[in-house]
Amino acid sequence: MNTESNDQQLSELLATWPVESAPLSVDVDHVNHFYGVGEMRKQVLFDNVLKIRPGEIVIMTGPSGSGKTTLLTLIGTLRSVQEGSLKVLGQELLGISATATTELRKRIGFIFQAHNLFASLTAFQNVRMATELLGIPDEKANPRIEATLKRLGLGARIHYRPKALSGGQKQRVAVARGLIHEPGLILADEPTAALDAESGREVVTIFQELAKEQQCTIVIVTHDNRILDVADRIVSMVDGRIVSNVLIRRNTLLSQFLTQLDLFKVLNTTILSKIADKFDLRKFAPGSEIIKQGDAGTEFFVIGAGNVAIEIDGRQVNTLGQGSFFGEVALIRDQPRNATVRALTSVSCFVLEKDDFQSVIQSSSSFEEELRKAIFTRQ
Numbered sequence: 001m002n003t004e005s006n007d008q009q010l011s012e013l014l015a016t017w018p019v020e021s022a023p024l025s026v027d028v029d030h031v032n033h034f035y036g037v038g039e040m041r042k043q044v045l046f047d048n049v050l051k052i053r054p055g056e057i058v059i060m061t062g063p064s065g066s067g068k069t070t071l072l073t074l075i076g077t078l079r080s081v082q083e084g085s086l087k088v089l090g091q092e093l094l095g096i097s098a099t100a101t102t103e104l105r106k107r108i109g110f111i112f113q114a115h116n117l118f119a120s121l122t123a124f125q126n127v128r129m130a131t132e133l134l135g136i137p138d139e140k141a142n143p144r145i146e147a148t149l150k151r152l153g154l155g156a157r158i159h160y161r162p163k164a165l166s167g168g169q170k171q172r173v174a175v176a177r178g179l180i181h182e183p184g185l186i187l188a189d190e191p192t193a194a195l196d197a198e199s200g201r202e203v204v205t206i207f208q209e210l211a212k213e214q215q216c217t218i219v220i221v222t223h224d225n226r227i228l229d230v231a232d233r234i235v236s237m238v239d240g241r242i243v244s245n246v247l248i249r250r251n252t253l254l255s256q257f258l259t260q261l262d263l264f265k266v267l268n269t270t271i272l273s274k275i276a277d278k279f280d281l282r283k284f285a286p287g288s289e290i291i292k293q294g295d296a297g298t299e300f301f302v303i304g305a306g307n308v309a310i311e312i313d314g315r316q317v318n319t320l321g322q323g324s325f326f327g328e329v330a331l332i333r334d335q336p337r338n339a340t341v342r343a344l345t346s347v348s349c350f351v352l353e354k355d356d357f358q359s360v361i362q363s364s365s366s367f368e369e370e371l372r373k374a375i376f377t378r379q
C-alpha cells in the first residue's frame with residue numbers, strides 16, 4: 001500500500017462500504033408480475049428481491065424479454081405492483097393511493113427509450129415543461145436548464161425543435177428533462193443507446209456526479225458495455241428472475257487491495273473477485289477486543305485501517321497494521337483462539353466467515369502454502 005492512488009482507493013472503499021442498517025432507496029421484496037388476463041395471463045417476474053442504497057449506481061442487464069423494463073416501470077410507479085412488496089424512497093407501492101403516487105413521481109427522474117419530446121417545443125422548452133409541472137419557478141429553473149443542456153453538448157441547439165435534432169441530441173434532451181428537478185432516484189432505460197461514445201460518457205459522468213453530490217440513486221437498464229465501469233452494482237436478469245447481483249465497484253476495489261498482500265497475491269482474479277464478494281467490513285473503537293483468547297474461532301480478519309495488539313495470557317506480544325491478517329490459526333486447526341486481538345486505534349477490518357475462508361483454502365494450494373508460511377514466520 002505505498003502509492004497514493006492505492007491509498008485513495010482504499011479510503012474510498014472504506015468510506016463507501018454499504019452499511020447494512022442504512023435506509024434503502026429501493027427495496028424490492030418478493031415481487032411477482034403478470035401480464036394479461038384469464039388464459040392469456042402470463043408471469044413475467046418471479047420472486048424478485050433487490051435492495052438498493054442511496055447514492056448507488058445500479059446497472060441492470062439481461063437478454064431481451066427478461067423483464068428489465070417491467071421491473072423498472074414497477075419501481076417508477078408507472079405500473080401497479082401486483083404481488084410482493086416494493087418500497088421506493090420509503091414509500092410502499094403495493095396498494096399506494098393516486099395522490100401518494102403523484103407526490104412520489106416528483107422525486108423520480110425518468111429517462112426512457114422513447115424520448116417523447118414535444119415536436120412544437122424547443123429543447124429548452126421541452127425541459128422547462130418538466131420544471132413547470134413540478135412548480136419550480138422560472139428564475140430558478142431557467143439557468144439550470146441552460147447549464148444542463150450545455151453540459152450535455154447541446155449549447156448550440158438549446159432553441160432548436162426536435163425535428164432539427166439528431167437521434168442522439170433528442171436523447172440528450174430527454175436526459176436533461178429526466179434529471180433537471182434533482183430527483184432522489186433516476187430510472188433510465190437504455191439512456192446511452194442512441195449516443196456516440198463521447199456523449200454516452202458525458203451522460204454517465206453526470207449520473208456519477210449526481211450520485212456522489214446529491215446521494216441520488218440511479219438505476220440504468222443497458223446493454224452498453226462501454227458504461228459498465230460506472231456501476232456500483234450489476235444486476236442480471238434472465239427469464240424474469242434476478243440471477244446475479246454483485247457489488248462490482250466494492251469488489252474491484254477490495255480485490256485491488258487484497259492482491260497487493262503476499263497472502264492473496266497467489267490467488268487468480270476469478271477466485272479473488274469471488275472471495276471479495278464474501279467479505280464484510282467491521283469497525284472497532286480503540287481499546288475494544290476484536291477476538292478473545294479461548295473463544296471458538298469463526299472468522300478471519302484483514303486489517304484495512306488502524307493498528308491492533310496481539311495479547312497472549314494478558315501480555316502484548318506483537319502489533320499488526322494495515323494489510324496484516326489474523327484469526328486464521330483457529331480456523332485452520334479448528335482450535336480455540338490462541339490470542340486476544342485488541343484495537344489500539346480505530347480499526348476497520350475486512351472479515352470473512354469460516355466457511356468462505358475454508359473454501360478459499362480448498363480452491364488454492366498456493367494460498368494454503370502462503371498461509372502456513374506466514375503462520376510459521378510469525379511464531
Ligand SMILES: Nc1ncnc2c1ncn2[C@@H]1O[C@H](COP(=O)(O)OP(=O)(O)OP(=O)(O)O)[C@@H](O)[C@H]1O
Pocket residue numbers: 035036044062063064065066067068069070071
Ligand atoms: N404490456 C405488455 N403486455 C404483455 N406482455 C408484455 C408487456 N410488456 C412486456 N411484456 C412481456 O413481458 C416480458 C418482459 O418484458 P420486458 O419489456 O420487461 O423485457 P426487457 O428485459 O425490458 O426486454 P428488452 O431488452 O427487449 O427491452 C416479455 O416476455 C414481454 O414480451
Ligand SMILES: [Mg+2]
Pocket residue numbers: 068069070189
Ligand atoms: Mg426493455
